[in-house]
Amino acid sequence: MSTVPPPSETPLSGRKILIVEDEAPIALNLAAAVQQAGGIVIGPVASVAGAHAVMADNRLDGALLDIRLRNETSFPLADVLAVLNIPFVFVSGLSSALMPYTHRERPLFDKPYEPDEVIAALARLVNDSGTAEPRANDAPA
Numbered sequence: 001m002s003t004v005p006p007p008s009e010t011p012l013s014g015r016k017i018l019i020v021e022d023e024a025p026i027a028l029n030l031a032a033a034v035q036q037a038g039g040i041v042i043g044p045v046a047s048v049a050g051a052h053a054v055m056a057d058n059r060l061d062g063a064l065l066d067i068r069l070r071n072e073t074s075f076p077l078a079d080v081l082a083v084l085n086i087p088f089v090f091v092s093g094l095s096s097a098l099m100p101y102t103h104r105e106r107p108l109f110d111k112p113y114e115p116d117e118v119i120a121a122l123a124r125l126v127n128d129s130g131t132a133e134p135r136a137n138d139a140p141a
Helices: 024-036 048-057 075-083 115-129
Strands: 016-020 040-045 062-065 088-092 108-110
Touching: 016 024, 016 048, 024 040, 024 115, 040 048, 048 075, 062 075, 062 115, 075 088, 088 115, 108 115
Parallel strands: 016 040, 016 062, 062 088, 088 108
Antiparallel strands: none
16 A cells, blocks of 8 residues: 555645755755655755756746755755745754844754754745646536
8 A cells, every 4th residue: 555645645746846955865865855745856965066956947936945055055945945935944054043133034954853843844835826827626516
């Protein structure tokens, strides 16, 4: 018996979710969680430049951002996503006290975290934001 819920019950059904994470095992776990929630994984990418490159070719509905990447932080990318009204969640070991003021109210999940909790938070933001185009099963009855 499959543990994957039907598409109508998946919180990220058809949503394009960017994953920015420089640690491959964590990126793969996040990707699996997004897919299990019905989302379409964009990436994963390990840098801000990589994120900008995939953003040029994809209309995003949301993002999961590690803050500390190899030689940079994802804050400049977070600034761009905020301007574009693309919802995102931070997944990092960085203390919330070190967050820039502009992003202190954003969801932050400390590593280690429960992927289901991260996905639930992102799904709430994505589904409340109106960034995604209506899906066929979202049409009014």
